[in-house]
Amino acid sequence: MILNANELGIQAMQQGEFEQAAKQFNAAIEADSTDPTGYVNMGTLLQAIGDHERAIVFYDKALELDNAFGAAHYAKGALAYELEQLDLAEASLRQALLAGMDDADLHFMLGLTYKAMGDFVRALPRLREAMKQAPEDVEISFQYGLALAQNEQLDMAVEALEHTLDLDASHTDARYNLAIAYAFLGEQDKTYAELERVLELQPDHALAYDAKAKMDELLGN
Numbered sequence: 001m002i003l004n005a006n007e008l009g010i011q012a013m014q015q016g017e018f019e020q021a022a023k024q025f026n027a028a029i030e031a032d033s034t035d036p037t038g039y040v041n042m043g044t045l046l047q048a049i050g051d052h053e054r055a056i057v058f059y060d061k062a063l064e065l066d067n068a069f070g071a072a073h074y075a076k077g078a079l080a081y082e083l084e085q086l087d088l089a090e091a092s093l094r095q096a097l098l099a100g101m102d103d104a105d106l107h108f109m110l111g112l113t114y115k116a117m118g119d120f121v122r123a124l125p126r127l128r129e130a131m132k133q134a135p136e137d138v139e140i141s142f143q144y145g146l147a148l149a150q151n152e153q154l155d156m157a158v159e160a161l162e163h164t165l166d167l168d169a170s171h172t173d174a175r176y177n178l179a180i181a182y183a184f185l186g187e188q189d190k191t192y193a194e195l196e197r198v199l200e201l202q203p204d205h206a207l208a209y210d211a212k213a214k215m216d217e218l219l220g221n
């Protein structure tokens with residue numbers, strides 16, 4: 001199979017060959033300056049090397065060419081989230097959704113954006129959809145569990161966090177939050193056992209250490 005310039009550029013970028021990737025994306029843009037794909041790819045490359053200002057310029061150029069190009073809205077939104085520009089992130093990611101983009105990464109990023117904005121109600125359906133599309137993704141499962149807990153759906157939060165630990169038993173933050181969910185459900189023994197397990201895996205986990213110390217004090221241990 002013969003790869004085009006954009007595909008060769010993506011391949012080079014994945015291999016860490018950023019200069020070669022830039023050459024390929026430039027070639028793609030020169031070959032068809034009306035195709036937004038090359039601009040998005042160049043923006044992604046610039047973002048990867050930390051040149052955020054120029055990355056935004058390329059994303060905006062892609063959107064000038066095609067304002068319904070979901071990948072450009074997504075890339076701009078993901079960068080805005082990284083820069084903690086949450087209003088811009090939410091608007092851009094929502095535009096990607098409206099443009100017809102529908103994958104786990106988009107729903108996940110939009111869910112994280114709503115969480116960062118403190119809007120746990122709107123975060124939950126986005127993270128649920130991400131989980132539906134990528135049920136084996138550890139971080140999606142973890143964040144979905146947190147969102148359920150933040151929306152006080154504790155039984156479902158426990159299920160999601162247990163699923164996270166099925167995927168990665170060493171995920172100490174998932175295990176700590178599972179312990180806290182058990183505590184709110186009145187499952188004292190399970191809470192204590194999970195906190196002990198967290199500290200076995202990560203002795204410097206400050207939150208788990210403090211929670212276990214408080215339980216020890218209450219239990220007279």
